[in-house]
Amino acid sequence: MLRNYKGFIIGLVMGGLLMTALPSMAATNETVKGSKTTYSLTEAGYPIEVNGAVYAGQGLPVLNYKGNTYVPLRAIGDMLGASVAWNDRLGKVVIRSEAAPAPCNTAFCEVSVSGSGGHYTVSGKGRVFEAVMQYAVEDGHDYVLEGHQMLDEGAPAWSAFSLDIKIPPEKLPSNGTLTLELFEYSAKDGSRINVLSIPLETF
Numbered sequence: 001m002l003r004n005y006k007g008f009i010i011g012l013v014m015g016g017l018l019m020t021a022l023p024s025m026a027a028t029n030e031t032v033k034g035s036k037t038t039y040s041l042t043e044a045g046y047p048i049e050v051n052g053a054v055y056a057g058q059g060l061p062v063l064n065y066k067g068n069t070y071v072p073l074r075a076i077g078d079m080l081g082a083s084v085a086w087n088d089r090l091g092k093v094v095i096r097s098e099a100a101p102a103p104c105n106t107a108f109c110e111v112s113v114s115g116s117g118g119h120y121t122v123s124g125k126g127r128v129f130e131a132v133m134q135y136a137v138e139d140g141h142d143y144v145l146e147g148h149q150m151l152d153e154g155a156p157a158w159s160a161f162s163l164d165i166k167i168p169p170e171k172l173p174s175n176g177t178l179t180l181e182l183f184e185y186s187a188k189d190g191s192r193i194n195v196l197s198i199p200l201e202t203f
Contacts, residue, residue: 085177107194
């Protein structure tokens, strides 16, 4: 789950994308997690416009640091039509835009997802050892579903697949994101390899 304070910290990263030298006001301090470095930021005194809509703040200010503008990641993501979620188990932020290309790596490609409310259809192409693909669904804390599927052919050939994923209502997160992991086991040491993570739905 993407907590407010995490959203603010991760929002600092967005500052490198938005450059400005306009004046600012109201100094504040914030400690960046991990580095233990304290930065002095100021509240930006100018509006942020996204696709014609002005960011209203929603209790999370736009800040300025050395001419760079820092915005709350989730709020701006929502305005851009992108999903933003904190994956607590993996310790990372996951951002997905509807306009993003289909997820792809060396073992899985052309992956698409449809459905909602715990019932999803996932289709794509796989190229895995001995034609056995693995999958798991996690909620940011625990795995709620694990399984495997046989493809028509093994690597190096690509084979189409379709997964019918059903998560019981009691296992759906109350405030978080369901993420599908596609992977295969290494023939060398049995470890997970070629992992492709795909957000299913944010609750």
